[in-house]
Amino acid sequence: MCIIVTGGAGFIGSHLVERLLEDGHEVVAIDSLWTGSTKNVKKFEENKNFRFIEHDVRHSLPNITGVTAIYHLACPASPDHFEESPIEILETCFVGTKNMLDFAVGCGARILIASTSEIYGDPKVIPQSENYWGNTNSFGPRSCYDEGKRITEALAYGYQRKHSLKVRIARIFNAYGPGMQLNDGRAVPNFIVAAMKGQPLTIYGDGSATRCFQFVTDCVAGLNALMNSEYSRPVNIGSDVETKVGEIAEMIVELVANKVGSATRAPVNHLPARQDDPYRRKPDIGLAKDVLEWKPVVNLREGLDVTVNWFLEKEQKSNGTNGTNGHI
Numbered sequence: 550m551c552i553i554v555t556g557g558a559g560f561i562g563s564h565l566v567e568r569l570l571e572d573g574h575e576v577v578a579i580d581s582l583w584t585g586s587t588k589n590v591k592k593f594e595e596n597k598n599f600r601f602i603e604h605d606v607r608h609s610l611p612n613i614t615g616v617t618a619i620y621h622l623a624c625p626a627s628p629d630h631f632e633e634s635p636i637e638i639l640e641t642c643f644v645g646t647k648n649m650l651d652f653a654v655g656c657g658a659r660i661l662i663a664s665t666s667e668i669y670g671d672p673k674v675i676p677q678s679e680n681y682w683g684n685t686n687s688f689g690p691r692s693c694y695d696e697g698k699r700i701t702e703a704l705a706y707g708y709q710r711k712h713s714l715k716v717r718i719a720r721i722f723n724a725y726g727p728g729m730q731l732n733d734g735r736a737v738p739n740f741i742v743a744a745m746k747g748q749p750l751t752i753y754g755d756g757s758a759t760r761c762f763q764f765v766t767d768c769v770a771g772l773n774a775l776m777n778s779e780y781s782r783p784v785n786i787g788s789d790v791e792t793k794v795g796e797i798a799e800m801i802v803e804l805v806a807n808k809v810g811s812a813t814r815a816p817v818n819h820l821p822a823r824q825d826d827p828y829r830r831k832p833d834i835g836l837a838k839d840v841l842e843w844k845p846v847v848n849l850r851e852g853l854d855v856t857v858n859w860f861l862e863k864e865q866k867s868n869g870t871n872g873t874n875g876h877i
C-alpha cells in the first residue's frame with residue numbers, strides 16, 4: 550500500500566510515518582516545512598519505502614501513483630500560529646483540504662483528516678462527546694483554527710455525500726511528545742524549555758484550566774485504528790485523564806530539576822488568561838473504545854519523562870555537551 554501523510558515532517562505526522570514504515574507500507578510524506586522540519590524525517594532517508602516531497606497542500610498535488618490511503622494532517626496547530634497567520638491557516642484548512650479530497654477522489658483512496666478538540670470551542674459540556682456541537686467564537690483570536698477545522702469536517706462530509714468518498718475524521722486532543730519544536734508555543738514544550746533554561750514558566754490564568762494530554766504514540770495508534778475501521782463519523786482521539794495546567798507545569802518543573810540535578814526550581818509567572826482559551830477540555834472516548842477498540846496506554850508521568858529526556862538530549866546535541874550541570 551502506498552500511503553500519503555500530509556504534515557509528514559511535523560510532530561504527529563513524523564511519528565505516524567514511523568509507524569506506517571514499521572508496518573511495511575510505502576509512505577510519501579508531504580510537508581511545506583512551515584511548522585514541520587526535515588530533522589523529523591531524516592531517520593527515514595535510507596528506507597527505500599520512504600519518500601519526502603516538499604509541498605504546500607494549498608497548491609494541487611504533483612502526480613503520485615498507486616495511493617490507497619491518505620492521512621491529511623498538514624496544518625499549524627499551536628495557538629501562537631493562530632495569532633501570527635490566521636489567513637494562511639484558514640486557507641490550509643479549506644483549500645488544502647479540498648486539494649487533498651480532490652486527490653483522494655481522483656485515485657480512489659480512503660482519507661483520514663485530522664480535526665481537533667478545538668472544534669468544541671470553550672465547551673459548556675464536560676466531557677465532550679462527538680454529539681456535542683461546541684461553543685466557538687467565529688471572530689475570536691482562535692477562530693481561524695476552530696472554524697477552519699469545522700469547515701474541514703463540513704467539506705469532508707460534502708465529498709462523502711457527493712462522491713461516496715471514504716472519509717475518516719479524528720478529533721485529536723492535546724498530543725505531546727518527542728518531536729515537538731522547541732518554539733512550538735504549546736504548553737508542554739514551552740514549560741519544558743523554560744524549566745531547562747531555569748527561566749520562569751508562563752501560565753495564562755491561575756493554572757486551574759484543564760487539558761487531557763495524550764502521548765503521541767497513543768494518538769498515532771488511534772489514527773491508525775480509525776483509518777482501518779469502517780466507522781465514518783467523527784471520533785475523539787485523546788486521553789480522558791484531566792489535569793490542571795498548573796499541575797502539569799509543576800510536574801515538568803520537578804522532572805527537569807531531578808534530571809539536571811538542580812536545587813533551584815524554575816519559578817512560575819502568571820499572565821492573564823488568553824481570550825477564548827477553553828477553560829476545561831476533556832474528551833468522552835467511549836466511542837473510540839467501542840468502535841476502534843482503542844484507548845490510550847501511556848500515563849502522563851511516563852510520557853512526560855520520555856519527552857523531557859528527548860528535549861534534554863536535543864539541547865545537549867545543539868550545545869555540543871554531554872552532561873548537564875545545573876540548568877542549561
Ligand SMILES: O=C(O)[C@H]1O[C@H](OP(=O)(O)OP(=O)(O)OC[C@H]2O[C@@H](n3ccc(=O)[nH]c3=O)[C@H](O)[C@@H]2O)[C@H](O)[C@@H](O)[C@@H]1O
Nearest residue numbers: 626665667722723724735736737739751752753758794826
Ligand atoms: O496540542 C493540541 O492538541 C492542541 O493545541 C492547541 O490547544 P491548547 O489546548 O490551547 O494547547 P496549549 O497551547 O498547549 O495550551 C494548553 C493550556 O495551557 C496554557 N498555556 C499554554 C502555553 C504556555 O506557555 N502557558 C500556558 O499556560 C494555555 O493557555 C491553555 O490553557 C490547539 O489549539 C489545538 O487545536 C490543538 O489540538
